[in-house]
Amino acid sequence: GAVVSQHPSRVICKSGTSVKIECRSLDFQATTMFWYRQFPKKSLMLMATSNEGSKATYEQGVEKDKFLINHASLTLSTLTVTSAHPEDSSFYICSASTSSKYDNEQFFGPGTRLTVL
Amino acid sequence: DAKTTQPPSMDCAEGRAANLPCNHSTISGNEYVYWYRQIHSQGPQYIIHGLKNNETNEMASLIITEDRKSSTLILPHATLRDTAVYYCIVRPRNNNDMRFGAGTRLTVKP
Secondary structure, three states: OOOOOEEEEEEEEEEEEEEEEEEOOOOOOOOOEEEEEEOOOOOOOOEEEEEEOOOOOOOOOOOOOOEEEEEEEEEEEEEEEOOOOOOHOOEEEEEEOOOOOOHHHHHHHHEEEEEEE | OOEEEEOOEEEEEEEOEEEEEEEEEOOOOOEEEEEEEEEOOOOOEEEEEEOOOOEOOOOOOEOOOOOOOOOEEEEEOHHHOEEEEEEEEEEEEEOOOOOOOOOEEEEEEE
């Protein structure tokens, strides 16, 4: 099956710093990648959708200047949380899909837990 | 803006079948029903999906009513490792957008 990895799995940072999270599709080329955020005991909330080589599409209420998304290749997307604050502490999950072999199925990464002190 | 309704929680005895219902009364003709589950602090795991016919794989069975307004995910022999939040999602197959509702927290008890 298709595998999606995230790095790091866990990160703790100081308030005001920036944090980069990587999402990689390991055995397939992802035409589209998605970023979700999940607060404790809540459901996943879609933040943005990105297609390789183009600008990400952000969901309403998600600040594009704060959550920078780069989808530079068909196997890598990055999410940078700029000037992080404690309220940005959350579980960030990426997913990837391809229209070829897997017919638009989405495959999820294991998640990255961000704690901002 | 999830288009599905699920009970917030359910319990199931280990070894018994777990039947998780989902209502999707506004489902469109081109929308599929997908089921994912999320074990604590992990990413969602794909379980099964279907359009109108019942589906079965090594993990579960999916029963979709004839009018497609509801479905049931069946775990035939639940184990403790099946304790998770189960999400029912409807979306068109050619649309990448996957939006999660609140899901059902299934607890399998010894």
